[in-house]
Amino acid sequence: MCGIIGRFGADGIDAVDDVLHGLKNLEYRGYDSAGIAVQGPNGIDIHKQSGTIDRLAAELDERPPEPRSHLAIGHTRWSTHGRPTDENAHPHTGCHGRVAVVHNGIIDNHETLRAELTAAGHEFDSETDTEVVAHLVEEYLPGAATPRDAFTRAVGRLEGSYAIALLVDGVDALFATRAGSPLVLGVGETGCFLASDVPAFLDHTDRVVYLEDGDVTVVTADGYAITTLDGEPVDRPVETVEWDPEDTQKGTHDHFMSKEIFEQPTSLSQALQGRVDPATQGVTLERFDPGAFADVSAVHLIGCGTSYHAALYGAILLRQHGVPAQAFLASEYSAVTDSETPLVIGVTQSGETADTLGALRTAQEAGLRTLALTNVVGSTAARECDDVLYIRAGPEIGVAATKTFASQVATLVLLTARITSDVGATPVDPDCLRAITSLPDVVKEVLATSNAFDLATRFHTADAHFFIGRGAAYPVALEGALKLKEISYEHAEGFPAGELKHGPLALVTESTPVIAVFTGHEDERLLANVREVQARGAPVVGLLSESSTTVAGVVDEALTFPDTHPLLSPVPATVQLQLLSYHIANLLNRPIDKPRNLAKSVTVE
Known part of the structure; x- marks a missing residue:
């Protein structure tokens, strides 16, 4: 839910401006409060405010970090633990200010850790689960061979979901890890970024590394290194994002929602491009050869919110054409197989929706085939599912989904045409496939x-x-x-x-x-x-x-x-x-x- 960003820039780079700009690009992930931590020669400088990022920006104008630094982390919050107050805003620090941390997710065992740390003499300033991370790292720093060791030892104590970025006073490095919450590395010519989502840094680079659960990343002046928690090197590919930076700006519209409503002719064209032959009404889906769905006896579609409504449409469409199909709210899904072994389709714009990912994992544990219908290349759903079909709507910033729903529906029509063709069910009306191109x-x-x-x-x-x-x-x-x-x-x-x-x-x-x-x-x-x-x-x-x-x-x-x-x-x-x-x-x-x-x-x- 929350948005995090970290910046390690080359010499001469002002990380504060880049982080603040990244936070504005991530504000759709939360806007209860915002904050930034800057690595400086006199310690870690913290600025945070409840309310919008504009309030944080105003404070930074009045009290800018001196001197400017190439290393900073930032956070925009959607409250889970604790009210949206200045004290509960991220970044959080330990007792001595040696560590600053930003976090997306929920630390399930934070109460146990808080009690343990309080007994050891730590004093807490917030109601959040996140603060325990800073205190844990600070507790382990004196006895650790390196700051990374203190960080990984602390992470090893955590239970729950998290994406974390962390600074240690006097250490010219950015530490990060993830488990169940998204985190992506941006690789640019002027240094690196770490963020919850690509739009945070798309103005600076389109080269990204999608981190996976358990990855530990350390960014320094020499670049970045990704390892397991135990220190084993991990190789993750660098991919190129095809989104245009202008896609993440409002342009002439008053709101992102308005802009994205009016982008729907374009997003639909992208969803359909190369997938329908106007002459033959044949449907071609990349990654799926003819017969790819021949063994499908039933379909379960799962989703949340708007994506659930698209899933419900898809289930109705499939049933109308003779394919047994049901739509489920992801949070209520149970992979009951009985005599059938359904194809389970997770409909998720971001590919990171926790309830949908949980339902897909339930299906996989039951031995069912899973397919992610998603908008985001490299998302968790896209990586974890057996198959993926992209809706190709482009970035959607508005909290209220618009163009992604239209692209989900159009893509489900094409998917229905392919499934019915492969299993020999009632074919989709050729007039429908002819009309979809218009x-x-x-x-x-x-x-x-x-x-x-x-x-x-x-x-x-x-x-x-x-x-x-x-x-x-x-x-x-x-x-x-x-x-x-x-x-x-x-x-x-x-x-x-x-x-x-x-x-x-x-x-x-x-x-x-x-x-x-x-x-x-x-x-x-x-x-x-x-x-x-x-x-x-x-x-x-x-x-x-x-x-x-x-x-x-x-x-x-x-x-x-x-x-x-x-x-x-x-x-x-x-x-x-x-x-x-x-x-x-x-x-x-x-x-x-x-x-x-x-x-x-x-x-x-």
Whole structure:
């Protein structure tokens, strides 16, 4: 959840500016508090503040570290242990200020370690689990042959998940390790970076090393060395990231969410590029030769939040084509095999979502084949799963997922086409595969013609918003409600349309707009549900294709999208709901890119 960054620069490099810039690029990972530790000739200089990184930047302007240093670490926090206060902000130090540490994850045995260290005379200043790391290293330094030995001895005592970067006073080195939380090394011409995510340093280098659990990294003036905890050398490849640094900036948009909504024609084009033959409607997926899925008897799709909604869509699609499939919330997944041995697909934007990784590992322990459907090359899910299929959406900074959902859905259509072909199930309609190549243009037209702002102006003060749909429209309803609640803080719920009369209808009033998602499938049945809520006085917004004249004559307001294949309608429909949520949140003056209590990458369970 939290974002960490470390910088070891060449002579003349100002690590403080680079770390501060990296923290701004990582703010989507947490924004409760922020801090920086700078290695200097007079000790480690600590600056930290609760609140946004701008507050930290203001303090650094008022009290800049002197002299400037080439070595620093930084942290932007999403609180797990302890409130978002100055005292709980990272970096944390030991009793004597000899060690400064930043950490992402949860130290499960921190209470035991804290009690042990307190008995040994250590005094703690914060409520966090992280502080025990600094005290442990400081406890071991006097008896250690090298600072690295003290660091690895301390790490050996830790239980839980962590990515750690650490400085030792007077030692010109940056120490780091990971277990269950992401950490990537950036290798540049002017030194190295360590960070939770590539956007932290993409302005400086596109050459990266993806560290794995148990790796211990020490960065010095001579470069970097990666070993096991026991000191055995480890060789990790240097890879090139294809993302453009401009992709991680807002450009002319007020918010990252707006920018990423409008990037969807491009992200969809990237997801589809080279995978569909417009002439034959054949689907080619890199890494998967014909017959790669011939032994698949069933499919389990797992995910969290928006990725779960994409997984739910994928399961519906597979079942419609004769392949047994279920979608599971990753946090609730149990790999029950019985007589079937399903292919388990982990749908995860970051590839680092803790609940999804845990579910995938459960599946692997049960002997099941796993496939990561992810956006991030080199992520943990991509490395650990048997197979990986990238959605190729490009970096997504906004906490509320937008373009990655569209790319997940499009990629799941292609994956369904391949699976059904390999197992001899009902093939995906060739018209659907023909239409999918035009999907970027369909979304482009939605973005150019949407009247979502007008509807947001009318409904942004409503008591609640209900979203309903049937079949493949149900995941769209869930996603629309999630987008609205997470960035506007207004009450919103998504339901299968038929469930309204089994309880939720009691909440429908004249002040409760109901957004009904029509995809061209089961529209008549959905219209019956629309009339049910209209009979209770609720205004109904129909989300429908331009040719749905029958539906348009019944609903009170309409959000339309160009005609496309019914299986693909969820994509332009979701884009309209993203715009509606964005405009409502903007009218309510919400911090759209920094919704309270949320962060982009959920790397703790």
